[in-house]
Amino acid sequence: MSIFFDHTDANARIIGGTEVAAGTHPHMVALIVGVSVKNFICGGSLLTQRTVLTAAHCVDNVYGINWVIRSARVAVGSTRWDSGTDYSILRNVTHPDYNRCIVKNDISVLITATNVVLNSLVQPVALTYEHIDAGVPSIVAGWGVTKAGEYTMSEVLIELPTTTIGNKDCVSRVSEAAIQKGYLVYVDPSLEICTFHSPGFGVCSGDSGSALRRADNGKQFGIASWGFLCALGHPDVFVRISAYESWLKTVIIKKLFCQLLIPFPTSEDDMSIFFEHTDVNARVVGGTQAAVGSHPHMVALSFGADVKSFLCGASLITQRTVLTAAHCIDVVHGENGLIDSFRVSVGSNQWNSGTEYTVAYNMTHPDYDFWTIKHDIGIVVTSTNVVLNNLVQTVPVTYDYIGGGVAAILAGWGRIRAGGSLSRELLELRTNTLDGADCMIRAARASITLNMAYAPGVDPHVEVCAFHSAGFGACNGDSGSALRRADNGHQFGIVSWGFPCALGAPDMYVRISSYQIWLRSVIV
Template identity: 55%
Template sequence: MDCKAGFLVFITLLIGSLALPTPEDDMSIFFDHTDASARIVGGNEAAIGSHPHMVGLSSGVLIRSNFCGGSLISQRTILTAAHCIRHVYSFGSLTSSLRATVGTNRWNSGGTAYTISRNVTHPHYVHSLIKNDLGVLITSTDVVLNNLVQVVPITYDFIGQGVQARVAGWGNIRAGGPSSAALLELTTTTIDGNECVARAAQARVELNMMHAPHVEPHIEVCTYHSPGRGTCNGDSGSALRRVDNGQQFGIVSWGFPCALGAPDMFVRLTLPTPEDDMSIFFDHTDASARIVGGNEAAIGSHPHMVALFVGVNVKNFICGGSLITQRSVLTAAHCVDNVYGINSLIRSAGVAVGSTRWDRGDDYALLRNVTHPGYDRWTVKNDICVLITSTDVVLSSLVQPVALTYDYIDEGLPAIVAGWGATRANAYTMSEILLELSMTTIGSEDCVARVSEAATQEGYPLFTDPGIEVCTLHSPGFGVCNGDSGSALRRVDNGQQFGIVSWGFLCARGHPDVFVRISAYESWLKSVIV
């Protein structure tokens, strides 16, 4: 098992104050160099008022340039792609000429332009990989709503293949032609994640673009249209919406040379697989792996085990956790990031207990979460959270709270951890059965040295703090990874929990796995446990 934990760094590109260059010039490596200004290709002119959520982002003083789209999701909030924000962010602030225009099908005339007070880019955005490519812009004043300006509803449902979708943007009517002043729209269809991975891999070879990023279906959704139709540069940041109900489920992110028959990639607005935004600290070629080298757990051997999920009709596994009372579930704070909406938990978030299969057992709704006040997603410190269920969890031979120990644990202690996930590396499908792995704690100085060496090798500014973290080490081929996060690290001799799966480097490659040290949080835990 080798655990993921990720918090990325992003933004900063100097843009001229008078005018922007061609749309998304720094992203042109993923688009047709002979058609740098192309946008929606093969689309139709949109009817006035058909996309009232549409926002045109432009910059420049003497000459204004439209560089990206966006969607209005509240009267002060615009959702767009992180790489779009990167265009107008320099020296620690947004360019003063940035404007967001709403209420018109022509970005350069009509409508109302608003200034932007600040931006919030996803903390795990990786520009070089175009992953976690989303951010929001906050307008200086409320956007006035009317029949041409409306907030778009967002859906957090997992979107699979075969869903009819629509995207709009400003750009060329034909490849290589002049930029259209009118908003264009295109209807397209989502495709299966594995199919998208295969088509993108084929495109990299056929188009000689081996430098292009890999598709990660757990954080990206793909569409595919016939050659001659698709999205392109200037469409970035625009909304991908369901045709049937108009809900937004994606953001135009990246693609290959425009409309040549390769898939178009969009940011998913839901989190269908474990800790997708934590992937920077793990092998990108093994984004879905969890416990590696473990064995199938016997029924009832981990009665404290909890699966954190989101979704109603289709449940999506997020993380592990441990039942510590009939109302309290202990997990990692970064897991709760994945199910936390606007100031509250996503309504469809829940926990399942009583089964070695995460999608079975008994489900319980969540009342609230209590994340440690010192949690720092950048350094992955104080990565601890308690979830409170809405009702008491019914105990049985298969459902029991785990005993916590607040003793300080040092090196050489045999321990065991369990989690759901792939039984082998490079697999997208997770195991239906709970897996377990025995391991041994290592000394603090040894862990600090090994983590420092791994951080230098992998280029991540991470460190371990022995006062609040405990480490284990296994031979290569064994360890924790993404979906194990939040699960309990327990003593083999008495079953007491002394750690929480938190973070690590490349899965099962011989680097230490880092766990939250429960003994460091005794006072806080006793104050919040119900």
């Protein structure tokens, strides 16, 4: 499906390139299709354990009525496109302004159905959003056509060093070639970037979707898109990734962080924004089973008529007001409001066996931003008063500013290990707050070491962080739960988001003191 226009030459390959050693391009992905017989479509690059970046025109070729056709797969971990580890595709997200006629905004993300297993041969590539100018040494790899004029793809991965060229130079050279051949195509330097090596060297059919990376640090800044007459002296045209920073971060945060719950999670899933990760012995995380009645403020948010599905934790702050994370409310909010089966449950250490109350309405903070996970605070108001007893009590909220070194306690029904099932019993964990500057440094470091380049930044003005030690922390399913002072039990935080559970990074909580005016105005 590569958009490289017809040509006649003979001695072209990705083109002029050389075979690569195993593991030199661990980000490389082959997009393939077919059941009995595999067919190669395009290249791609692994961004995260669930997301693959490629060209939109590659996805066009495997798109059915509603989704990517079932036999489409992505293969990783091999220099041969037909012998890697295959993963099925859950869905794709193509740029809304993609135009197949003029090959513009030619960028798409594929979402795998399960996590891609990382090893020495399979690793995500780091993206750079810096504006790349002329003269930058670069490298591209692919399984494209090895001889121009033929349609046999290379069985092994080929790499080619190349160099970016200036915008004016590229526009001029491509325009000249387009006029000569009668093609109605053009280069848009705001969206595209060009490379050129020399006649006899370049990308060709089948290399579309492959990553263009800086030679000095390996960061990807382009996607092979289209070109003329492979390796006959014309520039190759790549998608300029820096032009799509906002869109890419939006796609990856919303689709990955929320684990693509389409349309809703199953009874063992949740809406917590904790990054996907490989298995580790983690629980809320490293916590212990809570004694009955030790956390009478705890609320379980769930939905479902015949089968209940757990969403998030929450806290009872009045007899009608439940405090939680805004992103927890998002998943049960349809066009006409909250879904009918949405419930709050209280009075039990088991999330699915408490006393249920229907919901009258909800409110989320007006500045709540799903993409950056900021102002992640909301309330749910019950239809009737919650009955208080020794197992059901409201929690006092403190608006004191909490700094670092404050002993705190967290409880929740989150996953008992990363990637595992939810805890059916309430678990508790004692932890400590971090200084804001310290948290920012640790979170930034974690985003690099854990290959989570798209993690939102920490804002100490609206967020407070807590950290115990590696093997201890919040996890999926704990979102919305209360973070309380250990000395007086007052709530000062709401579980919001975090990095791979209990791998040594801090957990982020909404800082309630920042929302005193708003919260007091909406409490019922």
